[in-house]
Amino acid sequence: MAATHAEWTKLWSVRSTWWCLGSAVVLMAGQAGLTAISESTDLPASRIAVDGVFYLVQFVVLALAALFVAGEYATGSIRSTLQWVPVRRRVLVAKCAVLAPTLFVLGVVLAALAIAVSVPLLNDRVPDTSIGEAVRTALAAGAYCALLGMFTVGVSVALRSVAGALTVTFLLLLVAPLLLGGMGLVAALDYLPGIAGVNVMLGEGEPSPLSGNPVPYNEFAGIGVLAGWVVAALAAGDAVLRRRDA
């Protein structure tokens, strides 16, 4: 608990956190507004929110989590962190305990913002987004941001470098789907973290713009896929953190 309190204080006492959150709001509102006023749009508001999370917000989540965790290796402050809390797994848990709720709220608020911005701007051809669908999309966006943040915590601690963590997560989110798709392994796409996140936000049976197929599982199964990635990344991070000298 004390370790989490300390990490909470650390998260909100550096400017990069506020820059990340502020830029996420601006990017999301701008993207939603521009997409919605475009004449050719046939996307409902909830889909505009999903696109905004996948193409913009998730990279802010990556940056925030990588700076918060891997950034400590760059500044050397990891030595202070481990001196204050020498039980190393406790540091990992505290980082997640602070980031997960923060990013969940971020995802929910930004998805709701995107829907609220685009609904009044959309033309008559586009089907309305029901309140229920808006709430479902927002909660799913929150869950995806929270899980992606924890995944990045694990990768950051395993690689001990901001650049390394960003490269690996970026490759996994954007490049891996292209590679697997090019090799014809379309069925495997739905189990990559980025695609799984979009699937959770779209809902079962919806056609996925990324894999081209309908989403093969429901939200909870999708969250299970993401949780699998989180557990693997945190296990790798835990092994490195426990063994290495600070």
Next chain:
Amino acid sequence: MITLRSLTKRYGAKTVVDDLTFDVEPGTVTGFLGPNGAGKSTTMRMVLGLDHPTSGLALVGGRPYAELPHPLRQVGALLDAKALHPGRTAEKNLLAMARSNDIPDRRVGELLEQVGLTEAARKRTGAFSLGMSQRLGIAGALLGDPKVLMFDEPVNGLDPDGVLWVRGLMRSLAAEGRTVLVSSHLMSEMQLTADRLVVIGKGRLLADAPIEEFIANNSVSAVHVRLPDAGDRRVLAERLRRDGAEVELPSDGELVVRDMPVERVGDAAHALGVRLHGLSPRTASLEQAYLELTASAVEYGVSERALGV
């Protein structure tokens, strides 16, 4: 109380800390002395559980650091004053530190005041001078009111006022019954603050003794005698050796006499009727003693040829 037992750290084939065994007792300032690269910082990092020993034990109050329930309330340490996020203010940094060990928030203001950083509390530490960072690091070490304190080169970057303040602080912390371990590569600094000295070189223990004992054992005094006549030199040297002194003839025209007071050397010369051009007692400083002790154990030593000696 800090206890090291056969503490060893290797990186591949290189042994940085080699079988160190010593205790740091409460109520005294223990100076931890050694040339750069001797393994002082690595030893301190192992005490804090930041580096894992290859073998051996480093205990605080009989337990490994990582097993202490609120470590900052038991052990305060300043190792690397710049190991901070440069964008965080001094105040927020101490606040996060306090909260990590359930130390009340009000301690932050008290400590900033004590180290003279109240004015700079809201400044980002990236803009701090090394001296200010050291003060902040000392505030951090004292934050949990710990019984055991470790400082790695605490006077680095401090102005003369700051140096005096740190010396006084070390003395008063020890006077309060706390265990204080202070590292330095400067003998002169240790002479002013330490009650006890632990000297290491190339990771190995070279000396572990109260400072008076270290001085007595290591500061060799000698009498230098200059005589113009080579025959006189031989005669005097022979006589002094017979009287129990150790005599060397290092250069032309000079004798170096150990284990005999200057008065007796002078009397002997007078009795023999030899002509003297100089008679002077010289006490090697503690600095010299330390240099001699660590000479063979300097990690990044300059070779004698490079010095042109």
